[in-house]
Amino acid sequence: MSVLRVDRITKSFDQETVIEDISLELNKGELVSLLGVSGGGKTTLFHVIAGLSRPDQGRILLNNVDITGRPGQVSYMLQKDLLLPYRTIEDNVALPLLIQGMKKKDARKRVSGYFSQFGLEGTQKKYPAQLSGGMKQRAALLRTYLFSEQVALLDEPFSALDMLTKSAIHDWYLQVMEQIQLSTLFVTHDIDEAILLSDRVCLLTGKPGHITREIRIEEPRPRGKDFPLSRRFLEYKQQILSHLESQCSETISVS
Amino acid sequence: MTKKSPSTISKLWSCSAVLAVLLIWQLMTGSGMIDAFLLPSPLQVGKTLITEFPILMEHSVITLSEAFVGLVLGILLGFFMAVIMDRFTFLYQALYPLVVLTQTIPTVAIAPLLVLWFGYEMMPKVILIIITTFFPITVGLLTGFRSADPDAVSLLQAMGAGQKQIFFYIKLPEAMDPFFSGLRISASYAVVGAVISEWLGGFGGLGVYMTRVKKAFSFDKMFAVIFLISFISLLLMHGVEFLQKLCMPWKQNPAGK
Incomplete structure (x- = not known):
């Protein structure tokens, strides 16, 4: 469905x-x-x-x-994590719930359950600037999911x-x-x-x-x-590349 | 030897510069190169400051309450202007030149008019302070509101946020930094504004005290009150910095992991 x-x-x-x-x-x-x-x-x-x-x-x-x-x-998520620098990770993640009208206390409670699942334990009270790039994307993804x-x-x-x-x-x-x-x-x-x-x-x-x-x-x-090292993977890649090449006469800026 | 942090070293330099100026001043006046009645020595000013302290405090209370009331009203007006100008583009276009124009009015010229219109009480002083203090606040807040990341704004919109939520979640916190920069300026303007308006009419306050001692040619008292005003302004600016730290906890040790 x-x-x-x-x-x-x-x-x-x-x-x-x-x-x-x-x-x-x-x-x-x-x-x-x-x-x-x-x-x-x-x-x-x-x-x-x-x-x-x-x-x-x-x-x-x-x-x-x-x-x-x-x-x-x-919801959507961009390359930029767009975590608001003035909110703790916990409050950033809870943002979609707050916008939907949930009370701050309830939102924090609801959010806290997901931190370990998303590998974000211990970051609740930190600010985005204190996290690494990978951690910030995880937090942004959790926010997207909660939305x-x-x-x-x-x-x-x-x-x-x-x-x-x-x-x-x-x-x-x-x-x-x-x-x-x-x-x-x-x-x-x-x-x-x-x-x-x-x-x-x-x-x-x-x-x-x-x-x-x-x-x-x-x-x-x-x-x-x-999987990325397997033959099957390379065959998919070959298929995709040849299609893209046949479609674009211009230079392809794929990485 | 322990290592000193860069800020401690820079403080050391700025303190020694102030001390050097005071020392040179003391030497020039103390040695009789400059007559004491034209320019009292720093030590003389210090002594006067101590003997005059009770009277100065009475006047300070008046000046500071004018400054405080004016500043608070100035902040409120500045805030209101910034919010409506940010919300409605036509108001921004209409009012911005007018707001800038208010800053080209020389304070000294308008103060006597305000005294004529509103009398010798607190009113004209407060109005003058409002005129001088709201501008840095409005400009600071407007800059902040406009620096909000458009991607963050559209993300919140995608989450279903309305104008009000975008304002409180993004624009307002985004504007905190420029707001406090504006407030630092406004706080010192408020004290200076109060003193200037007291010069031109009033029953009490540091400005009134200044005109009195000037007429008596008591230059030591004059300098004592100048020292005091500088000190109050510095104190206010530090107070604003302290407030800023309280209001912006995310600025504390941002690099700590």
């Missing part, structure tokens, strides 16, 4: 169409990646799904309810981290996802990351951007550390 349905979305800015006729379905507990070059309209699509801007055409459905142009339904347990939109959430931290956070992410089964739409320009984390990878190419290919990653979960 699909939790989120993106139905034929088209959006343009200043006469220029950025994304065209994009349709997507996200099933419960599934992780779908949108993979494409930078500036391909991925962020525009996220703003439309999050209700921050209205599409020219098309609809967004959450559990079969039309939420087009209505913020406050699905909506249904759908999370992650916009290149790990791309600002260094390689080792990134790899560690991938392992952690796969573990946490096993437990919480969050339906996730994941934007990235990192092919390895897309294959490692996703159930399906949607390739967004062209100008205006549209989805030209969808690849299912059949690898069973939980996925181990050896």
Whole structure:
């Protein structure tokens, strides 16, 4: 059953169409990646799904309810952690609950239960500046999760981290996802990351951007550390690369 | 030998500079190079400060209460202006030039007019202080409100936050730093503003005391009151810094892991 349905979305800015006729379905507990070059309209699509801007055409459905142009339904997370520097981690994470009108005391209580699950023990009373980059992204992810347990939109959430931290956070992410089964739409320009984390990878190419290919990653979960070194992994990567190359005559800035 | 922190060393330097100025002053006046009735020596000023202390305190209470009332009202006005100017763009465009214009009015010129309009009591003094203190507050807050990260604002919007929540969760805390910078300036303006308005009419206060001792050519008392005003201003600025630390706990040891 699909939790989120993106139905034929088209959006343009200043006469220029950025994304065209994009349709997507996200099933419960599934992780779908949108993979494409930078500036391909991925962020525009996220703003439309999050209700921050209205599409020219098309609809967004959450559990079969039309939420087009209505913020406050699905949460998103960016490359920047956007933790507010003047709030403790605990109060940052509790922010979506406070915005929904929960009392501060109740919100803190509710939040505290998740800290160990997300590997954030002992950071409750700290300020964001006191945490490492990887920890901050975990906190931001917990905040995203607390906002909506249904759908999370992650916009290149790990791309600002260094390689080792990134790899560690991938392992952690796969573990946490096993437990919480969050339906996730994941934007990235990192092919390895897309294959490692996703159930399906949607390739967004062209100008205006549209989805030209969808690849299912059949690898069973939980996925181990050896998956990225396996032959199957390389075959997926080959498939994706050759598709991207056939689509873009321009230089591809994938990492 | 123990290592000294950079701030201790910089304090050492600034203290010795002040001491050096006082020492040179003392030597010049003490040796008779400058006549004592034109410029009293620092030691002389110190002695006067002690003997005049009870009277100075009486006047200080008056000046400080004017400064306090004016500053509080100035903060309130500054806050109100900043909030409405941030909320409504047309008000920002309409009022900003007007707000800047109020700062070009010379205080000394407007003070006697205020005395004519509002009498010799507290009212004209408070009004003058409001005019001089609200500006740094308004500008500080506006800068802060506008420095809010637009990505953080849209994230909160995506979470369903309204204007009010965005204001309290992002804009207001974002503006704390520039607000306190403004307040530091405003606090010292408030004291100076009170003194200036007392010069031009009043029954008590450090400014009134100043005009009296000037007419009597008691330069030692004049300097005593100047010392006192500087000291009060410094004290107020430190008070603001202390308040800032209390209000912004996240600024404490930000690098500690």
